[in-house]
Amino acid sequence: MMNEITPTRTTYDELAKQAGVSKATVSRVMNGDTKVHPERMAAVLAAVEASGYKLNRAARALSTGRTGLIAVVIDDDVSALADPFWGIVTSGISQVLMQNELQTLLLVAPLDSLDGPVAHYLERGEVDGAIFVQVHKDNLVRKLHKQGLPVVVMGTPMSKASSIPFADTDNIAGGSQATNHLFSRGCRRVATITGDVEASAGQNRLQGYKNAVTENGLEVDKGLIGFADWTFESAKTVMLRLLARHPDIDGVFAANDLMAIGAIAAIEERGKRVPDDIAVVGFDDSLMAQTHRPSITTVRQDIVGLGVAVAETMLAVIRGEKPDPKMLPTELVIRESA
Amino acid sequence: MMNEITPTRTTYDELAKQAGVSKATVSRVMNGDTKVHPERMAAVLAAVEASGYKLNRAARALSTGRTGLIAVVIDDDVSALADPFWGIVTSGISQVLMQNELQTLLLVAPLDSLDGPVAHYLERGEVDGAIFVQVHKDNLVRKLHKQGLPVVVMGTPMSKASSIPFADTDNIAGGSQATNHLFSRGCRRVATITGDVEASAGQNRLQGYKNAVTENGLEVDKGLIGFADWTFESAKTVMLRLLARHPDIDGVFAANDLMAIGAIAAIEERGKRVPDDIAVVGFDDSLMAQTHRPSITTVRQDIVGLGVAVAETMLAVIRGEKPDPKMLPTELVIRESA
DNA sequence: TTGAAAGCGATACCAA
């Protein structure tokens, strides 16, 4: 019926005995209560030291209702983590949480229903907060938020008015940077290949493209927008179609690096050259952007920083604050493809 | 002092009242005890349904000493997760655990010391088990194992005799496959670029290379072994050095795809062609292997499967079994580079 | 500032 790891676990009772104080005082010391007599405090600390005491978190959780756990929820199936983005973000989050004595509980599952297993788990109060990265439909997020669970979203909520705290890369600005770079190197017919526009990142990068087009005194031509889904294959297919319909395209902004590479594959398959005939810009500055030939001009985002920002937002929410959204800047990295 | 998510949480007491039975019976029903009268059982279940009851895991944890949490420990700093491998493995693990009502606690930190924060955390009994992926020094693992914490290692323990359960890709066989492929396509001077040989994967892939060399009736030439560390840059540097000393190299087995790409960069920089002058084989079958030009001939490993195997091994250990090590087969994927 | 004692919500023993 008890924990088997240590044959006999030290408890407050024993510490109290050893230090000659009460359990209550031990608790006070353990929780940094300053109103404890220094000598008694020292005695308790000595007892802790001597016994190698380890706090039992389950007991504390039962008593306080707080678990010390923050869920990181990835709304997707297993394949999601194939994109290193999630791993990097998650470790950024984990790092910050750990420094604040919180642990990262990883939940990878499609959030389809309002009462799937993940939803139930989160509603049970088994975590002190939930960070959602990659949200498709945010009804679960809203529900939990309404129920009072501290919730933070990575990405920009689609429903503007929502009061749910979030942090995000400034994808709109990033999309503009990429597109403007193409214009400034002389492109006139600039197409874009979007990511999943159901996700805020996909939508906003597209918005950035549109903004840049109009800023350059042109009209947004819907024919130049190819909708894809972040994958190499989808981008290649879409690019082939764009080329067939608009042979005069001379620049492409792909919403991530993998799709930029897919676009390049299509372009070269049609016998054109990158960047001479068509310049291509990606997004992410992934490893692939560096190793591909031609290397990819791309928009770098600070992924670890994003994780950190999201985690810090969570900490603020837990402290009861109402943190402002954080937007992280992007940076254009010029290489060979544009 | 209480959980704030639901204003008033339903407890066994209330369920008992509603169902007209005792707390003890409620507990029995909740834990699937079959020796409960069907009618009472139905009554309890009805009460659960009606009240939207949610089990309080902290209370159970305090009472049973089990937390329902399994730690996945990645012995590295934040950058580790930049390699999608870890993310994929982790989600494979997470998937299996979730199906067994266990949650994944992610711990990303250098395991340098025997009493760093991670070590303390694990020793506290805050998890029911720990899965170590990527272990550099296994003294912490051994210590925890000795203390009775269920422990599983992903990878092959360096110290053979250890009784710690593990699962791994058969890296030795994979290394041989890659190397044999080079020989069978006519290469005579086959070099290798290793990963971190402090890690079992790096060591074993090298071993596979050596085995293949001798199987082909040749002597292992130490001059043909370039030690690198999984990165593009390290591989490129090492490859340049190998080429300078051994201009007759006509085949290279790189211990991962990224290094294969680094090697190709070096080879092409020296004005040679892949695969015509020098054939290159990688390992992992990552996205990059598919998108790179030339596309990379590589050894595919089942990464999700590895996560699943590791998680299932953990489940067995928790059940008190002594599971045999699992070795997952690899598969050669032939593309353009060799 | 300190201590005694009553919870927190489940489990599991012991009787019946």
Next chain:
DNA sequence: TTGGTATCGCTTTCAA
């Protein structure tokens, strides 16, 4: 098979 009850280890009133 069932119920009563002690118990897990910590927190937090309430009095002193």
